Amino acid sequence: MFSFHPKKKFGQNFLKNKDLLKKISELKDFENKLVLEIGPGKGALTEYLLKKQPEKLIAIEKDEELKPFLLKIQKKYSINFEIIFQDALRYEYSKLKGKKIFLVANLPYHIATTLVIKWLKYIENFESIIIMVQREVAERLSAKVSTKFYGRTSILVQLHSDVKKIFDVSPENFHPQPKVNSSVIELSPKSNLNFNYEKVDELLKICFAQRRKKLKNNLNKISHSNLEKIIKSGIDLNLRPQDISIENYVMMSNLLI
C-alpha cells in the first residue's frame, strides 16, 4: 500500500466506517446519473459510489499526493471516472451544464460553508447536494427564524434549497478523529427562485453586521428613501435581524434601489 500522512491543512479526516460509507452511497439512486464528488481523498466513498453504476463520476481533489490511491480505483472500474486535481473553490462549476448533477462529499470542514455559498450560483445545475459537514455548520444551514444559528448563511442557502439533516456522525468514525461532531445533510434545490441574489445578500450583510443590535441600528447605513420604504412596508425595526423571516428579507430587498 502507498504511505500517506493525513494533512490537517486539507481537512483530511477520512471516513473509515464502511456501514456509513455504504449508507451515504444508498441515499439516492445514482445509477446512470452524473455524480460529482468533492475531496475524494483515498477514494473510500468514491468506490461505494462507483459500485452504484453512475453514468459518470467526476472527483475534484486538491491534494495530488492522493493520486496513486485514486488511480488504483480508477483502474478497477469500467465506469467513466474523471479525476480532477484542483482546488474545488476555484473550479468553474458552470462547465457542468447538461445533465443534472448529484453532488456527494465528505467536505473539508474549513471550507464547507464557502463551497456551499459558491454552489448557490449554479444551483439549477444540481439535482441534489449531499454533504457531510461539521454539525454546527449543518445547524447554521438549516436554522429557522428566531433561533441561535439563523443568519445570512441560513437565509441564502434556504432561499435556494430545502435543507434536511439526514444523520449525525461521531468523531470515532474517522481517521484521524476530528475534534467536532459531523452531520450528513441534503440540499434539495428549489426551482422557483424569485429574488435578486445580489440585492438580498447586500441587505443581509447590512442587517446582520451587528447581530445583537436592533434592525433600525443596522439599517442606518442605507439611504433615507430606502429606509422610508421599509418602514412603510410594516417591518418592525425594533426587531433584531434574527427575528425577520426569509420572505420578509426578500420583500425588503425588492424595495431597495
Ligand code: SAM
Ligand atoms: N472523501 C474522503 C472520505 O470520505 O474519507 C475524504 C474526505 S476529507 C474530510 C476531505 C477531502 O477534501 C480530502 O481528501 C482533502 O484533501 C480534500 N480537499 C481539501 N481541500 C480541498 C479543496 N480546496 N478542493 C478539493 N479538495 C479538497
